[in-house]
Amino acid sequence: MIWLNVVVQGVLIGGFYALFACGLSLMFGVLRVINLAHGDMAVVAGYVAVFLVPHFHLPEVWSFLVVVPIFAVLGYILQRTLIQKSIDRDPFTTLLVTFGLSVVIENLLLEIYSANGQSVNIGSLISQSWHPASIIYVSYVSLVVLGVAVLVLFLLQVFLSKTGTGRLIRAVADDREAAQLSGANYRHIFGIAAALAFATVALAGIAYGTMTQFAPTSGGVNLLFAFEAVVIGGIGSLWGTLVGGIALGIAQQFGAHFNPQYQILAGNLLFLLVLAVKPQGFFGRRTSLA
């Protein structure tokens, strides 16, 4: 029963990691850009939800209705300016630029909002949970986040495979030159992909704020978890990312069961182990290795 609880909690947190990771995966899959500021963008979304959304007389729970569209627009603009400019140089520059952004954002948040922890206020829901067996508690918040993660992955999948824009995105991801020759404006397509990625990262940031406290430095840790989920699941596979997130979550809960100090360490070790024995991840193709 103890082990069942470890698995249940791992699956719950794994859904959140997948939600966090799908934007990272999308940015790399389409733009070939690793956004090292990915985690910090989520934290910014959390701060917007906590400090700016209340001005609209909207409960913080519903803040995603405002923050997600704002971030989609922000993603499009950032892509068409800063990120596109660095893509035009080389992949090396995109890393330096997004790393610089990451450090600048983190320290700006630190200067403006101090290092104190913040959380998105969701009322009494935070403490409620479903209690199916003696020692198993399933928090409603985590369950909702897992549901949102699965829904977002499903919608992304449908969007990419069924709609015209989705097909264009995949075409540009597969072969940019060929898509351009067929008349696709790849910069605009890149912008749409970045808008989608930023929308999911905003959702992930708010979800994080509802589950636990966040601080300016939370971005880095979450980037690591998202990245580990992507690599464990297999680079380039959306559903693989969910499996990777869940595997990471279970490994962390397993470590935490022995000693809270081992929680993140166990996740990191699983990542290094996967890298050693199956570097293409559970569902990745060998060729898609970054």
Add this chain to the structure above:
Amino acid sequence: MSDVLLPLNDDARVSVRRSTQSPIFTLVGAVILVALLTATPWIFPAQFASTLLNFFILVIMATMWNLLAGYAGMVSIGQQAFIGLGAYATLYFALEGVNPFVTVPISAIVCAVFAIPVTYLLFRLRGGYFSIATWVVSDTVLLYVGTIAFLGGGTGRLMPGLENLSPSETAHDSYLAAWFVALIVVVGTYLLLRSRLGLVLASIRDNEVAARSAGANVRSARRLVFMIAAAGCGAAGAVLAISQPFVQPTSVFSLQWSAEMIFVSMIGGLGTIEGPILGCIIFFALQQSLQQEGAWYLIIFGTVAVLVALWEPRGIWGAIRDRFHTELLPVGHWVREKSQGTP
């Protein structure tokens, strides 16, 4: 100025030289600078020497990061793994009774050896995935070190073995340690880049596929560079630990080290030896003048680094060099067409 392995003969129409100006001025300048910096703790106030010590630590890190990224194309954001490991190796040996200053080279070797298995794992990933994986490694080492009670766990521990020295003696000795390590690292990097490995690195940087087809072993060249950078950062961490002298996991494994070494290299100029050093000078000037303003120096420096990467990727020194064709520490070759008659 030196011989190069090109089939040159009398009727060759190009001449290949190391530099465009006589190296004698650089040499004289270097000798004066080395003498002055070695005498610094005796002729300048203690406060200045202590600032300079931190400057040298950053010079070591920036030079190592420049070797990694500017010459071997590896963007590591996890070099703090080796800074922390170097600091903790020094702490460990000092706790075992070894003189802390003697442990500096030992810690560097420990880091180089630790880097070998790391490269076998991380070289499976490329580009940005490699970058984040270096951070995972540093996070893992940090978390592991935090569980070792002998090394002070999560709170850290005071470096032993410095009790017999007076505070001013400790300050002198750690200044000299930082200065000599910085000198060795910069001169070593200079010689390395002029060697065969430097030629291989330059060819990889310019065109990896062509370098491979010409027989360059790209993977082992990168592995060697990663090990050297690990050793250098380990030595920097060891000196840092001695100068502190309280070794704390979250401070020695801080991402801020990577941020600083990356920003100074980018602003000063990647792919040149002089650039990162120039970047360190600018960084310290800014940091000293904004001391009271919290993290703003890092925000300003990061913003400038992003702008430089986008609009002037050669950095400040790169721009100066290309404009005036001047190099203090030439590692490349200038190929010029010979005019008729005179070489």
